[in-house]
Amino acid sequence: MTITYHDLAGADERLRFSPYCWRVRLALAHKGLVADALPWRFTDKEAIAFSGQERVPVLVDGRHVVADSFEIARYLDSAYPDRPGLFGGPQAEAQAGFLRFWCEQALQPALVRLVIPYVHACIAERDRAYFRASREARFGRPLEQIAVAPADGIAELRRTLLPLRATLERQPWLAGSAPAFVDYMVFGHFQFVRLVTPFEVVEPTDPVHAWQERLLDAYDGLARSAWRVPAACEAPA
């Protein structure tokens, strides 16, 4: 039976930009599992109503339905224990909890204001009103006032990345000597920025950059070969 998951897509169906869906894509590659990534838009709430919630990724594997990228990784390890593990034991899995929330509460907030106009520009026409209304409600101001100047946004993001940089100065992967789910979790956010904006958010000399390059190359260039919006492929302004 084929594994499927609903995967956030842009106006161009080839654009798959959700950081949380990228975690799942790389987790499946890590485990050597093949899956169909079904394109899904923000307003396709009906299509995932069977999961009992409104967000992607949602993974379906036979009779198993799992929402939330972290829960999906846990599911994949328990359902496919003979394949390479995404977590290195119960303590490593628990500790990944902190990195998960660092991504959600520090990293994503630091980049969302940089990225928001680019996201709005590349999502499906039918998603735009929803996207605008939900983000304006979250930030309490018009979309145009949520965005920050790129230089300010990049400077704030780089401050947020200090612990990541210090870690990757001393070890090749967050998981140690080989990449694992903690790496995919954090990388998903960089891939998100890379697919929709022209910004180089880390300097080429930054160890975060080298780590990012290694993840772009992993699994036969799975992340590097992903379709980017044309504006993201241009040199930064």
Next chain:
Amino acid sequence: MTITYHDLAGADERLRFSPYCWRVRLALAHKGLVADALPWRFTDKEAIAFSGQERVPVLVDGRHVVADSFEIARYLDSAYPDRPGLFGGPQAEAQAGFLRFWCEQALQPALVRLVIPYVHACIAERDRAYFRASREARFGRPLEQIAVAPADGIAELRRTLLPLRATLERQPWLAGSAPAFVDYMVFGHFQFVRLVTPFEVVEPTDPVHAWQERLLDAYDGLARSAWRVPAACEAPA
């Protein structure tokens, strides 16, 4: 042979306030090892010159000399493998690297400006000129201008704690079902604030507070029974 370590002390020798030395104290308790914590002041550089560097903690166990709290924890696990582990395997140990640098690059910077006048007030007289000069060099301004208003400092600290709070809402310890070195690493910073200031930096309803209380009680109240400066025992202003 008795294990010893040099432990930062205040004007009153009972005050042992270094977050990094608290990690070692709890790590030793975790492993059921007894050690002598030798009082040391900032200016006692000669006393630890044998370690080839200038900071505490420095642990001496027979012919082994280990500086840096993280390296000390790694040493204790390798030297005493039959006692409870401080890390849960190689991946958990690698992942602890990120938490280590989150403490150094996000948590400690968020609290140091809140705590700095209290530290200056409770250190040994002979340390004050050194402390002032080194901190003024680091921040590029007079000590009196490094400190922030408590309300601002606590607000910034609470923002920094968002990932910690979200994690501890879902699990009792950063290491999962039982405390381990990652918990002691982060807790050391809270203990530092608690020993020298009167501030309650987290609300009583915060899961970080409950976790902190459990760590204060651990090992027969080792952290709770530590001597605090009298001003830290008063109600916040």
